[in-house]
Amino acid sequence: MPNATATPPFKTLGIVGTGAMGRGIAQIAAQAGLTVLLHDLREGAVTEAREFVGGIWQRAVDKQRLSEAEAERYRANLKEAATLGELAGCDIVVEAIVEKLEAKQALFQQLEEILDDQAVLATNTSSLSVTAIASSCRLPQRVIGFHFFNPVPLMKIVEVIPGLRTASDVADRVEALGQAMGHFTARTTDTPGFLVNHAGRAFGTEALRILGERVTDHVTIDRILVDQGGFRMGPFALLDLTGLDVSHAVMESIYHQYYEEPRFRPSPLTRQRLTAGLLGRKTGEGFYRYVEGKPQVPDETPPPPVEPRPVWIGAEDDEARRQLIGLVTAAGWPLENAEESHETPTPDALCLLAPLGEDATSCALRLGLPAERCVAVDLLAGLERRRSLMLTPATRAAYRDAAAALFAHDGTPVSLLDDSTGFVLQRVVACIVNVGCEIAQQGVAAPQTVDRAVELGLGYPHGPLAMGDHYGSRRILTILDNMLAATGDPRYRASPWLRRRATLDMPLTAV
Ligand SMILES: NC(=O)c1ccc[n+]([C@@H]2O[C@H](COP(=O)([O-])OP(=O)(O)OC[C@H]3O[C@@H](n4cnc5c(N)ncnc54)[C@H](O)[C@@H]3O)[C@@H](O)[C@H]2O)c1
Incomplete structure (x- = not known):
C-alpha cells in the first residue's frame, strides 16, 4: 500500500475540507510520511474522515497488505486542526472545500494571515481558474493547482497547475510532492478543464450528437464504443455513473469558458433530461433504468440467417x-x-x-x-x-x-x-484525437503527458495522440475533413497539430 517513491519536499501538510477529496489526499499524504493536519468547517467532519481513512488501513492490515506497525505510523501522521489557526506550522495547505471562487479566495486570504510566507497554498479545484483564486492573495506566486481525481488513492494521477504568477520552484516542489505520494504528475497550463477534463470533452458530446441525430440508440452506441473502441465503459453508462447534474455542468462550463468553441458544444438532450430528474444511477434512471443498481439492457438477438446472395x-x-x-x-x-x-x-x-x-x-x-x-x-x-x-x-x-x-x-x-457521417466509432475516435491534438497544439501539456494523463484519468485504451497513431492519423484526418465537408460544422475542423503530422507522416506525439 505505501507507494512513496521519494522524500517529500514538504513535511507538514494541511488539508482544509475533509470530504470525498480531502480525505483521499490525506490518506496518500500520510502514507508518504507527511504529517497531515485536517480541518473542516463542519463539526465532526474531521473525525469522520480520520475514521474513514483508518478503516481503509485496518482492512489492509486484515488482508495482510499492510503491517500493524505501518498502519499505526500512518494513523499517527493524521491529526486534527480544530481551528484554521492550528495550520500555522504547515509548509503546504491543500484546500478541497466547496467549488466556489469566493469561498476559495476567502480561505486563502485567511490562510495568508496564518501561515509563514514560504508556505504553499494549493487548490484542488477542478473547474475554477488557479490564477483567479491566486489573484486575491497577497503572494500569488505561492498559489498552485493540485488537482486530484476521485477516488484519490486509486486514481494515480494529479494535475499540477501553476497559475500565471506562480513561482516555478513552487510548481517543481509540488510536482515532487505528487510523485512522492505515488502519483503520476501532469504539469498543465491554467486553462479551462486543465488537461484531463479538457481531453474528456469529445467522448460524451459526440456520443450525444450521434444520439441526437437518431443514428441509433444509447445502448448500441455504448456497445460499439466498448467492443470496437476498447473503452471500459460507454459514454451513456459513464454519464449515468457521474450523474447529469455534474456532467452537464462541466460540459456547459468548459464550452462557455472556451468562448463557445464548437468542438465542446454540449447537447440540448442533457439539459432536458436534467430537468426531468433523469440524472443517472443516483436517481435510479438516467439513459438506463437501474434495478438493484444494475442497468436494464435489452438482450441482443442475432439476425436470422438468410440465403446467400452475390x-x-x-x-x-x-x-x-x-x-x-x-x-x-x-x-x-x-x-x-x-x-x-x-x-x-x-x-x-x-x-x-x-x-x-x-x-x-x-x-x-x-x-x-x-x-x-x-x-x-x-x-x-x-x-x-x-x-x-x-x-x-x-x-x-x-x-x-x-x-x-x-x-x-x-x-x-x-x-x-442509420446513415451517419462516420458511423459511431469513427466520429467519437476522431473527435477525441482532434481535441487531444488541439491540447498539444495549445501546449496545455507535453504530448507524452497528454497521453498518460488521459489513460490514467479517463481510463481510455490509449491517450488521444497514441489513439490517433493507433488508428492512423491520415485516416483520422480524412474522417474529420469528410465530416466537415458533409456537415459544414466547425466542430469537425481538424487541429493543425493533426493535419501537419498526418500529412508529414509523423507520429502525433512528435513535438
Ligand atoms: N468529487 C470529485 O470527484 C472531485 C474531483 C476533483 C476535484 N474536486 C474538487 O475538490 C473540492 C472538494 O470536493 P469534494 O467532492 O471533496 O466535496 P465534499 O462536499 O465531499 O467536501 C467538501 C468539504 O469541505 C467542507 N467545507 C466547505 N467549505 C469549507 C470552508 N470554507 N472551510 C472548511 N471546510 C469547508 C465541507 O464541510 C465538506 O466536508 C471541490 O473544489 C471540487 O471541485 C472534486
Missing part, C-alpha cells in the same frame, strides 16, 4: 477490400468482384461500402452504386469484436437483412445504424 465490394482502399473479401469468402457467399474491375454489380448484388467520415448515401452516389442495395461497414477498428453496419435511407430491407446475416455469420455481434 456480394459486390465497393471499398476503395486495398486493406478494406482485403478485409471484406476475407469475410465474404469465410461466410461462403458468392463474390462478384474479387479483383478490381470496371464491371458493375449484377441487379441482385448486395453492395458493401467502407467509407471514412462519409455517410453511406454520399459514398454510394459517389461510387455510382445503387443506394437501395448498399450497406456501409465501419472498418476503422477491423472486424474482430463487433461489426457496425450503416444503411442509406433507401437501403431495402432484404439487403439490410442480408448484410446483417453475412456479417453475423460467425457469431460476431452486428450493430445496424
Whole structure:
C-alpha cells in the first residue's frame, strides 16, 4: 500500500475540507510520511474522515497488505486542526472545500494571515481558474493547482497547475510532492478543464450528437464504443455513473469558458433530461433504468440467417477490400468482384461500402452504386469484436437483412445504424484525437503527458495522440475533413497539430 517513491519536499501538510477529496489526499499524504493536519468547517467532519481513512488501513492490515506497525505510523501522521489557526506550522495547505471562487479566495486570504510566507497554498479545484483564486492573495506566486481525481488513492494521477504568477520552484516542489505520494504528475497550463477534463470533452458530446441525430440508440452506441473502441465503459453508462447534474455542468462550463468553441458544444438532450430528474444511477434512471443498481439492457438477438446472395465490394482502399473479401469468402457467399474491375454489380448484388467520415448515401452516389442495395461497414477498428453496419435511407430491407446475416455469420455481434457521417466509432475516435491534438497544439501539456494523463484519468485504451497513431492519423484526418465537408460544422475542423503530422507522416506525439 505505501507507494512513496521519494522524500517529500514538504513535511507538514494541511488539508482544509475533509470530504470525498480531502480525505483521499490525506490518506496518500500520510502514507508518504507527511504529517497531515485536517480541518473542516463542519463539526465532526474531521473525525469522520480520520475514521474513514483508518478503516481503509485496518482492512489492509486484515488482508495482510499492510503491517500493524505501518498502519499505526500512518494513523499517527493524521491529526486534527480544530481551528484554521492550528495550520500555522504547515509548509503546504491543500484546500478541497466547496467549488466556489469566493469561498476559495476567502480561505486563502485567511490562510495568508496564518501561515509563514514560504508556505504553499494549493487548490484542488477542478473547474475554477488557479490564477483567479491566486489573484486575491497577497503572494500569488505561492498559489498552485493540485488537482486530484476521485477516488484519490486509486486514481494515480494529479494535475499540477501553476497559475500565471506562480513561482516555478513552487510548481517543481509540488510536482515532487505528487510523485512522492505515488502519483503520476501532469504539469498543465491554467486553462479551462486543465488537461484531463479538457481531453474528456469529445467522448460524451459526440456520443450525444450521434444520439441526437437518431443514428441509433444509447445502448448500441455504448456497445460499439466498448467492443470496437476498447473503452471500459460507454459514454451513456459513464454519464449515468457521474450523474447529469455534474456532467452537464462541466460540459456547459468548459464550452462557455472556451468562448463557445464548437468542438465542446454540449447537447440540448442533457439539459432536458436534467430537468426531468433523469440524472443517472443516483436517481435510479438516467439513459438506463437501474434495478438493484444494475442497468436494464435489452438482450441482443442475432439476425436470422438468410440465403446467400452475390456480394459486390465497393471499398476503395486495398486493406478494406482485403478485409471484406476475407469475410465474404469465410461466410461462403458468392463474390462478384474479387479483383478490381470496371464491371458493375449484377441487379441482385448486395453492395458493401467502407467509407471514412462519409455517410453511406454520399459514398454510394459517389461510387455510382445503387443506394437501395448498399450497406456501409465501419472498418476503422477491423472486424474482430463487433461489426457496425450503416444503411442509406433507401437501403431495402432484404439487403439490410442480408448484410446483417453475412456479417453475423460467425457469431460476431452486428450493430445496424442509420446513415451517419462516420458511423459511431469513427466520429467519437476522431473527435477525441482532434481535441487531444488541439491540447498539444495549445501546449496545455507535453504530448507524452497528454497521453498518460488521459489513460490514467479517463481510463481510455490509449491517450488521444497514441489513439490517433493507433488508428492512423491520415485516416483520422480524412474522417474529420469528410465530416466537415458533409456537415459544414466547425466542430469537425481538424487541429493543425493533426493535419501537419498526418500529412508529414509523423507520429502525433512528435513535438
Ligand atoms: N468529487 C470529485 O470527484 C472531485 C474531483 C476533483 C476535484 N474536486 C474538487 O475538490 C473540492 C472538494 O470536493 P469534494 O467532492 O471533496 O466535496 P465534499 O462536499 O465531499 O467536501 C467538501 C468539504 O469541505 C467542507 N467545507 C466547505 N467549505 C469549507 C470552508 N470554507 N472551510 C472548511 N471546510 C469547508 C465541507 O464541510 C465538506 O466536508 C471541490 O473544489 C471540487 O471541485 C472534486
